[in-house]
Amino acid sequence: MAANPMTQFEVYRIGPEIKIGAFDISFTNASLFMVISSFAILIIFNLGSKKNSILPNKIQLLSELSYSFVSKMISDTAGSKAKPYFAFIFSLFMFVLFCNMFGMIPYTFTVTSHIIVTFVLAAFIFIGVTIIGFIKHGFGYLKLFVPSGVPIVLLPLIVVIEIISYLSRPISLSVRLFANMMAGHTMMKVFGGFVISLGIVGGWLPLSFSVALTGLEILVAFLQAYVFAILTCIYLNDALNLHH
Amino acid sequence: MIKKIFFQFAFFNFFFIKEVFAAESGGMPQLNPEFWISQIFWLTLTFGILYVILSKLILPKISANLELRKSQIQENIEAAEKQRESSESKLREYDEIIKKSQLEAKNIFKDAREKVLKDINSKKEILDKQIDEEITNAEKEIETLKKGAAEKINKIAIDTSSDLVKKLIGAEVNNSSISAIVDDLSKRNGNKYYGS
Numbered sequence: 001m002a003a004n005p006m007t008q009f010e011v012y013r014i015g016p017e018i019k020i021g022a023f024d025i026s027f028t029n030a031s032l033f034m035v036i037s038s039f040a041i042l043i044i045f046n047l048g049s050k051k052n053s054i055l056p057n058k059i060q061l062l063s064e065l066s067y068s069f070v071s072k073m074i075s076d077t078a079g080s081k082a083k084p085y086f087a088f089i090f091s092l093f094m095f096v097l098f099c100n101m102f103g104m105i106p107y108t109f110t111v112t113s114h115i116i117v118t119f120v121l122a123a124f125i126f127i128g129v130t131i132i133g134f135i136k137h138g139f140g141y142l143k144l145f146v147p148s149g150v151p152i153v154l155l156p157l158i159v160v161i162e163i164i165s166y167l168s169r170p171i172s173l174s175v176r177l178f179a180n181m182m183a184g185h186t187m188m189k190v191f192g193g194f195v196i197s198l199g200i201v202g203g204w205l206p207l208s209f210s211v212a213l214t215g216l217e218i219l220v221a222f223l224q225a226y227v228f229a230i231l232t233c234i235y236l237n238d239a240l241n242l243h244h
Numbered sequence: 245m246i247k248k249i250f251f252q253f254a255f256f257n258f259f260f261i262k263e264v265f266a267a268e269s270g271g272m273p274q275l276n277p278e279f280w281i282s283q284i285f286w287l288t289l290t291f292g293i294l295y296v297i298l299s300k301l302i303l304p305k306i307s308a309n310l311e312l313r314k315s316q317i318q319e320n321i322e323a324a325e326k327q328r329e330s331s332e333s334k335l336r337e338y339d340e341i342i343k344k345s346q347l348e349a350k351n352i353f354k355d356a357r358e359k360v361l362k363d364i365n366s367k368k369e370i371l372d373k374q375i376d377e378e379i380t381n382a383e384k385e386i387e388t389l390k391k392g393a394a395e396k397i398n399k400i401a402i403d404t405s406s407d408l409v410k411k412l413i414g415a416e417v418n419n420s421s422i423s424a425i426v427d428d429l430s431k432r433n434g435n436k437y438y439g440s
Contacts (some may be wrong), residue, residue, distance in 0.1 A: 006272060006273060009270045009272065009273040009274055010273040010284075011273065011276075011278070011283070012281040013279075023281045023282075024278070024279070024281055024282055025281060025285040025286070026279075026282055027282075027286070028279055028282055028283070028286075030279065030282075030283050030286065031282065031283070031286035031290075031399070034286050034287060034290040034291075035286075035290055036292040037290075038291070038293065040292045041294060041298070042294065042298070042302070044300075045298065045302045045303075045306070047303055048306065049305035049306045050307060051304050052308075052309040052312060054313060054315070054316060054317075060309075063306055064306060064309065064310055067303070067306045067307070067310065068310070076390060087298055087299030087301070087303050088294065088299070091291065091294050091295040091298045091299070092299060092304060094294075094298075096293055096296060111287075113274070114274050114283060115274050115275070116274070116283050116284065117263045117283055117287055120283075120284050120287055121287070121291075167283075169370075178274070182272075182274065207349075244285055
């Protein structure tokens, strides 16, 4: 039973069944970890911004470093026009990062390993970026699909490719995060299962793999949050500074 | 032998695990739509609350903190720069003062030396003059004494000779005639006795 690497992704109800109309919105373990991640973020950053000293203490330094990290990331990729969206990208990055990191603790649930969660985030970003693009440039935003300097003959083909690539953005964005988290956790579970089944004699090799994988997965957890945020910035950059 | 057994064991274990997986895996739980609505609902709720609190309460504070620190550090750097400049100018002033006072001391020393030399010279001159005067006075005195001495000798000669004449011949002899003789004699021999 414990050897099945997919059982860790199962969602189950915590507490009573809540229904609004036909929709089941019961509090589940996924909801629990969303709440825990959000609370952790709020607590850390609230403590980090509570008092301002010239020499920051550890938690203040942490929050200020992450602030300037995200701020630099946005200004590097999307320019100064993206400043109003800083809070959203900061929350997004922190939320994904904390969900990924909480998933690294044994017996926890990884919120971002569910396609529906990442897809909702990606779809929201996609729709939001498209709306921003149309508000900023009107129908001129459609020029995004017509790259400059392309021969007329190739243009219909290029436009089709561009449209497909644009429409596949939410899918690629969500699947990237979801697949990375799921694959990593499955792999760790599989190696953990090997450790148990090979026992004291043969379990050391998969155990060492498992240890190495844990380090790798922590890196991936950070990296995927970073990639998610930076791709959002790049999409936002396309919408804000149209230069095709 | 032990190695072989170990590898066989490992190999069969893999088989065993695979069978277990095959028996139990019922697809990905992610694709089970039972709790999709619930997840979407809770994601929207938690992320929405997170976004609102971060953007309205926490991030402005952090930004203000950073801004404040930046400006304060800038201010401190500027103040330090100012102080450094002022201290440098003070140092330069100090150097100048030292140089000036050195020059002044040199001048004072030079002046004092010249003054002392002048003083010494003038005093020397005065002393020389005094000495000269004294010498000339002494010479004059000697001269007068020299001159007076001849007359006195003559007088003494006249007196003694008149006395002698009186005692010898018991008669008064005219002084003038004696003096005339003495004068005559002294004129003849004076050079022998007085040299001038």
